[in-house]
Amino acid sequence: MTSITTSGDIRGRRPASPADRTPDAVKAAAAAHRRINARLEDPARLAPRVFLHLINRIHRLLPGIVRHRVPVTFIGYALINGSGFVIDMSFLWLFYERLHWFYPLAVTVGYALAGLYSLLLNRWLNFQSHGSLTAQGSRYAVGLVSQYVIFILGLSSLLHLVGVNAELARVISACCEGIYLYALMRLWVFRGTPEPADDAT
Numbered sequence: 458m459t460s461i462t463t464s465g466d467i468r469g470r471r472p473a474s475p476a477d478r479t480p481d482a483v484k485a486a487a488a489a490h491r492r493i494n495a496r497l498e499d500p501a502r503l504a505p506r507v508f509l510h511l512i513n514r515i516h517r518l519l520p521g522i523v524r525h526r527v528p529v530t531f532i533g534y535a536l537i538n539g540s541g542f543v544i545d546m547s548f549l550w551l552f553y554e555r556l557h558w559f560y561p562l563a564v565t566v567g568y569a570l571a572g573l574y575s576l577l578l579n580r581w582l583n584f585q586s587h588g589s590l591t592a593q594g595s596r597y598a599v600g601l602v603s604q605y606v607i608f609i610l611g612l613s614s615l616l617h618l619v620g621v622n623a624e625l626a627r628v629i630s631a632c633c634e635g636i637y638l639y640a641l642m643r644l645w646v647f648r649g650t651p652e653p654a655d656d657a658t
Contacts, residue, residue, distance in 0.1 A: 508533065508582040509653050530652060533583035534639045538575050545571035572601045579642060586650040593646050600641040608634035 512532040516524060548567030552558040558566075576597045580586050586593065608630045616626035 505582050505585050505653070509585070512536065512583075528643070528652060530583050530643065531639055534579060534642065535635075537578045537583060538635065538638070541571045541575040541578075544574055568601075568605070572597070576646075580647070584642070584647040584650050585653045586647045588647065588650070596646045597642070600638060600646060604634045604638055604641075608637065 509529075512529055515532050516527070516529045519527060545567050548570055549563055552563035552566060553560055556563075576594060580590070580593060612633060613626045613630035616629060617623050621629070
């Protein structure tokens, strides 16, 4: 009897009753709940949900015949790449007008930075893709180069050559390149990524 008591003293604890375990279980559940809430409130997770809710609301404002033919991600693409164009022009102004870089270099660097911005935000906020960034970035770079050659150099030059006003030719080519680049993103760059679902709808 003494040895049993001594063994219990050496271990320093008695068997826990269900009542003793309950506070620990409650604490563990509360800690898990806090971790889940922290993840949900993480900007890296919250921002895509907010962006998706926004573009879904815009998408619902479209006329029915258009809404059924235009994907939700096209709205997000238009917002991101529209702001990307402003960034492109801002960098061009900075590099050429303020820093006096060689014009083709200023155009190229501004275009590349705007392209990087477009890739990262479309991947994170719009398509919400979790594929390999290296593979997606490589495919997107091919898309940017082909877009530049086909539309910015090719189509706009051809339209101008046949007598279309230079500014109008550039606007037409910009519309074509926008549709081309979205299709490329949807079908190739982020291939296999489903249209994201809005939990709020």
